[in-house]
Structure formats: C-alpha cells, structure tokens
Amino acid sequence: MARHLITSAIPYINGIKHLGNLVGSQLPADLYARYLRARGHEVLFLCATDEHGTPAELAAAKAGKPVAEYCGEMHDVQADIAARFGLSFDHFGRSSSPQNRRLTQAFAARLADEGLIDEVEQQQIYSPTDGRFLPDRYVEGTCPNCGFEDARGDQCDNCTKQLDPEELVSPRSTISGATDLEMRATKHLMLRQSAMKDRLDQWIDSKVDWPVLTTSIAKKWLHDGDGLQDRGITRDLSWGVPVRRGDAEWPGMEGKVFYVWFDAPIEYIACAQEWVDAGKGSDWGRWWRTDQGADDVRYTQFMGKDNVPFHTLSFPSTIMGSNEPWKLVDYIKSFNFLNYEGGQFSTSRGRGVFMDQALEILPADYWRWWLLSRVPETSDVEFTWETFQVDVNKDLADVLGNFVSRITKFCRSKFGEAVPEAGSYGPAEEALIAELTERVARYQTQMDAIELRKAAQELRAIWAAGNEYLQAQAPWSTFKTDPDKAAAQVRLALNLIPLYANLSAPFIPDAAAKMLRAMRVADMVWPENVPEALALLPAGHGFEVPEVLFAKISDEDRNAWSERFAGTRD
C-alpha cells in the first residue's frame, strides 16, 4: 500500500464548466483516485475553485453581486455539480480561503528572501475617479482601427483587432464611465523564473516517463526565444490575495493583489489545510512536507495542455525557489482538447454541453464512460452526438447492460433467483477464468500507467468476454440436454457481474453500485485474485434481476440534443 496525492487543475469560478473542461482534468483525476482507493492505497484527492482575478470581478458585476458573495454562491454550485458527477474529492476547496491567503503571502516572503523577486516600475492606465489602476478589460473606447465605439481594452469586438488599452481613442473606465484617464507609474513584483531555468531544465529532463505532451510544452517554454521569462505576480485589483511579505506590509505594494496564477497552484497545498480544518483529516504535513513524511507520497497532477506551463515551470519555481521542504509533483498527466461537432466548446457563446445540462439529459455514468474511454490523451478528440449515441448504446447498453440482463433473466426462468448449485467447471470455464486473469492484469497495468484509453479498451474486452462465453457455451441449449452443466455455466456467468462491477466502478460508479446491489453484495472489493473473485457468489446465493442498467439513446433524443446545444446556452 502506498500513499497517493492527486490534484486536478482547479476550475475557474465564473460559471459552470463544459465537458471539455471536465474531461481535461477533474474526471480523469477522479478515475485514478477511485482506482487507487479500490486497490487499497491511501489517497488524498484535492480540487478547488480558482476564484481570483478580473473575470470573476466582471462576472460578479454582471450578476449584480459583490464578488465575494458571487464566488461563494458559484463555489456551492460547482461543488454540487461535481458531486452529482461522482467526482470523489476528499476536499473541494477555495483559492480565496484564509489558508491560501496566508500561504501565498508566506511563499512570496520566502521567494523575496531568496532574492527571487524583483520590484519593477511600469506605466499603466489610472482612473482618478475610480481611485484605481484599470486592467485592460476595464477600459473601453473607440477602436483606432475601425472606429467601433465600444472596443475593449484588449480587443475590438467589431473588427477583432487585438489592442493595448492606451491605443484606444477617447478611452473610458467601464466601472464609472470616467474619461479622465491617465498613465501613471506603478510598481509590480516579478518572479525571477529565469534564475530558476537551469534547475527546472534538469528537473524536467529527469522526468523521462512523463507524457510527451507535458515535457514538450515545458521544454518549449524553457528554450524558445530568449528562454524562460520572468513573470509578473501582482495586479492592480481589489479581489485577490493582498500583497504582503508574509505577515508584514510590503512597501509600495499597497492596494495590490497577487496575480491569480501565483496563488492558484498554492491552493493545492492550502486545500489540504482546509481539508484538515474542515475536520476531514488530521495531518496535512505528511502529504505536503518532505520533512514530515511526504517523501513517501506519490504526487500526480491532472490538467489540460493549456495549464502545463504553470505546473511544469511557474509553480515548481515557487516550490523550489522557496528552499523549503515542500513536496514536488512526481507525475504530470496532461490532456489535449475535446472539440464539439467540428469546432471548439465555447463558454462565451454557450456552444457545446455544460455539466449541469449534461446531467439534465442523462445520468453521470453515460458521460463518464464516453469521456473517459475516449479521453484526448494523444491528440484532440471530437465529440459528436452521433458517435456519442452509437458508442454509449453499444458499450454500455448492448455489451455490459445486456449481459447483466440476459444472464440474470435466464437464471431466473430456469433456476430461480439464486445461484444454481449443480454441475462443475470444465475446460471452457477454466479458459474463461484464465483469460480474465490475464485481462485484469493488463487492465491494472494500464490503469497504473494512467493509460486511460487503453485501460478502457481492456475493460470493454473484459465485458465482451462474458458475452463470448455465453454465446459459445449456450446454456439455453445445454439446459435441454444437461441441466447440471447449464447450472455450472450460469453460476460462473452470474459471478462475472460482481467482478465487472468492481472493475468498472472507477469509470461508472453508480451502475457498478446497482450491479452489486442486485447481486446482494455489500462491499466493493477489488479482484486481486480473479479465480477467487469468480467464486464470490456461492451456490444458493440470492439475487434480483436489476432494472435496465443503461437505457439506449434514441435517434429522437440525439437529434433534439444536437439542436439544443448547437448555439446559445438556454
């Protein structure tokens, strides 16, 4: 038994995430966490909402609420949806927590003490009326390119030209409408990532078993152009972690906050503290401090490819640069993007399926299976309603669901609702047991390696093996000539159900639970020994024929959903 720390990239607070966000981090992290727990490992699986920054302020303003209140509400909404998707976080924290505030400020102080923070002066737009500096998105004006009057500070929505806010003709504040804007000098903190370059380079080079997607992105940022650049870690906003040097004031940094990308990954650590403070655990140090036992922990991070630079370079800069005994990540599993019907999922345009909508139309297991079995591991992957319908109907309804249905109903009609006793296993049964032993071993190997598509493929083959066995042995024919032999065949086939449930639970936890309930098995137990696991249900053990595990998706449903999710979010 080992200890595994697992974190998923933390989703941003402003709104409900779509399936592309889900499949890129939280869902595969959950699969891995569930699998490791099932194998008897000690797991701490953490996630949180990423709450700071301008988009949160804008979303709160749009909702007409104070930003803290807005974030609190959205956190609860996201936590609820995550739970309904079966995401088994040990704690779902918040980057705006007091724990994260303290920790972020402490890290900044350490980095400054280590000489890894520079103070630099920059010119930025200031609004005397609002009494604050304005980030790009808080400035609007006339586009210098096309004359559009409501161009934003970062981009003109009319001609799509990318802009700098000072280029705008007659710029105004979007907060107050004030037009008396001026350029003022302001001081910011830069994290000297360039000074960490060689250490990071060696570290990344040592990770020969990491996915190519992860290391290639890291190396590109390390070596492209002038190499790894220093990064501003402060912003002129009010919503965020106030810039302080530990417990002390930071002269010249009054009214500023840390940049969201500085404090967000630190939340991985703070989240473990929140977990303890919430009374769910007793010791976070043994997970995060190498001087408190965390050297024994294997730490795995899950994220989409857009997050890789921050997790391979920025956050490690913070950890390494502190020269304190913090746990560094052992393995970074990164994913490509999921596309939607020939284009991108789009939060702003409401294109694609969002987590809440997904659960309105189908149970979580349908989505979990499809997304996890085709997770974008090596390239971007395309979601289409047609393939979703075909894949889910085939795998879940026809192969797995129908297997459970056919064997329980056949047993009920010929032997009653209990495992039949007569007969004994012959060569065909031994061959099936041997095949499954081999396949389960392969399945475990793939899961251990976090090769998720291959693992799903093996699991599908394990399901199909039951159908192949029944088809070849045909107990419905055997029964006419040799009822005892048919009884033995049925006994083995019934025993496949709890085996399948236990193996499948990381992918489809709800259906797995239903299968075990129908077979009157109380606990999930991983089949470490397949022959023993296939003797779990003794002769005479009662069961029920379960409800249809997976109803099929009809063409009408598919067409209706395809239309509903094509354009704007309803």
Added chain:
RNA sequence: GGCGUUAUAGCUCAGUUGGUUAGAGCGAACGACUCAUAAUCGUUAGGUCCCAGGUUCAAGUCCCGGUAACGCCA
C-alpha cells in the same frame, strides 16, 4: 503577421527508441444463435499512412519544401 500542432480504413482514433503481410472500436456486407435492452457471437471487405524530394540496408515513423485544417500570441 509571428509561432505552434495536426494530416493513417466511410467515422473516431492506436501505431513505443525507424525493422517482417499498417492495427482497434464503430459503421458496412454475410453468416450463427434465439437466454437477453431487435441485444449477442463469428467471418469478410475497406488504406499510394496529405503531396513532392532527401537520409538509410530499411521511413507511417527522421530531415527539407509545399498544401490543407486547427490552435495560440502580439
């Protein structure tokens, strides 16, 4: 405009450090079975691995050029 990614069967995707007849699932055709959610099981067909060069005994795999699609950035 700059940078990057991708290009393999009708569809969605695998193809490990270059090494024998290029794989899977779905879809299609045909057959078997009739216990089951008209489900299952088997067999078969289908590919100039985008185009054009190059390196090599050997290229889907490496290099150069082109084309196309997509993405990112200022």
